[in-house]
Structure formats: structure tokens, C-alpha cells
Amino acid sequence: MNPPTFVDLLRARRVINEHLPRTPLHNYPALDRLLDARVYVKHENYHLIGAFKIRGGINLVSQLTPEERERGVVTASTGNHGQSIAYAAKLFGVSAVIVVPEKANPVKVEAMRSHGAELVFHGRDFDDAKAHCEALSRERGLRYISSGDEPLLIAGVGTHTLEIIEERPEVEMVIVPVGGGSGAAGACLAAKALNPAIQVIGVQSSAAPAAYLTWKSHTATENKMQTVADGLATRAPFMMPQRIMWEHLDDFILVDDDELKRGVVVYLEKAKTLAELAGAAPLAAALKIRERVRGKTVALILSGGNISPEQLRECLSV
16 A cells, blocks of 8 residues: 555545534643743544544545445554544444454443444453454454554544644644554644644654654564553554654654653643543653743644543552
8 A cells, every 4th residue: 555645635634524523723821831832732632532543534434445334344453543443434334343452441442332333352452452353354354444554544634733734834843642653644744745844743652662663763663562551552663654754754752651641630730631641742742852842833732532530540640
């Protein structure tokens, strides 16, 4: 498969606009003061499923062939991608099987079930679930949907950055979390096509740095997966987003899990909004590199708000 282009993002926007309201882009003076910058938060946590992944799910499932719709789809997820496929499958009348780790976030599990997906629990983490998902696809003849290496997913999620720049063309820096990398790749395609001067910065947990190490080395690199941020929890990279990031991503920041937890709390205190740990990653990165963001107009992509009560209590106790 060929990676998506900017034209694919424009096509995706037409599809997505038929089914989703535009998410808000809010400025918070308290965050401005904290970072000494002009800060805008792209509230992807306000989507119906509480996460940006819904954009990619709708764009992909809407364009399945009749034969693929008849077969049904299968995917692996720690939660938000699975929700997006479950929601889109229900919207377009397609059966969906979602393979999740055995200890998946219960908030996300319940959401996937509520959209009518069949859930299969397998393995200790995303990569275990992914391997089982691929086997199920072969056994049951289902259309396998990768959570990263899908052009229509990348094009769909990249529309969040299209919306940012359309609303605030003065933005100088976009900071986006990286798990599989679809969101960062989409942000790169949008920003660099509209204004190559915009810096796009990815952020990942230092406890699950496979995508960061792959980006740095330009070589597929597996690594540990010990982060508490399920949205960033991958042991192996997805190479289609990586190829886009190799060409267009300006920088890649690692933050530790305590910094992610602090980001959740800062969002609660300064913006009165709920972020999951992955969603708080851009704010955690901005705090870590505040000398670089000082005086700039910065957009933080708050990718999701699906945090469990247990995770929230842990953040508040740090």
C-alpha cells in the first residue's frame, strides 16, 4: 500500500464532515502563563468515543468494498482504535471483531461493547493481541485492519491538524502523541502541505520507546513496553507512519510516565478538562521543552479522554 497524500486528507475531510462535528480548539490563559506561550488545545477528547481515532475509523470503514463489508472486519487495539472501528462498523452496518489485551482499560472495553463489536481478549499487551488478530483474520476470512499501516486511517486522523490550521493559521508548532504513529503522520502531512514552517513534534513515553527509536535510527526497532499509558503502549513500530515521520517530523520527545500523570493533573487544573495519559503527552512534552515553546503559538493535540477511575486516582496521587 502507498502512504496517503495531502489530497487524501482533503478527501477524508469531506467524508468525516458528513458524520462528525468539528472538535473545539480552545485557548486557556492559565496554560499560556504556565508555558509563557500562546497555547491552543485541540479537544479530540470531545468526540463521541472520546478520542481522535474515530476520524480514521469512519474514513476507512466508509470506503470498504462490498465484499469486505460482507466479510466483516477484525482489528487489534488497546482501546481507542478499537472504539473507532466498532463505532464506524455499527454506523455502516459492518460486523467487527476487536482483539484487546487481557487487562485492557475497562472504560474502553465497555465503550467497544456498547457499539456492538465482538471482543476477544488475548495476551499481555497490544502486540500479543495484534498477533492473535492476524491469525483470526486468516481463520475467519475477516478484513484485517492495521491500527497504523492503513492509508485511510492516517488520512482520516490527519484532519485534526487541517482543522487546527484552518482555524488558527498562525500556529507555529503542533505537538502530537505517538503510539502507532498514525496521528503524528497525519499531522505531518497536513501541516507541511499547508505551511512547511510549522514544526511538528511527536511525543512518546520513555517506558515504550519503539517508535522513537525507529524514528531516530531509520530502522525498525522493537523495545520494551512498560508504560501505564495504554494509548502509547506498543513494542513494535508501524512502518507506514514512520516513513512519513522520517520525512516530515521535526522532532520527537520522550517523557516519563510521571510526567504524563502530571500532564493529566495540569489539564484538570488549568483547562478543566479530562485527558487520558496519552492525551496528556503533548502537554507533558511542552512542559519539558518549555524553553523552545516560549513565545510561540502552539497547538497541543489532546488525543483522548478515556481514562479509568483507577488511572485518574493514580495520577492525582503523584
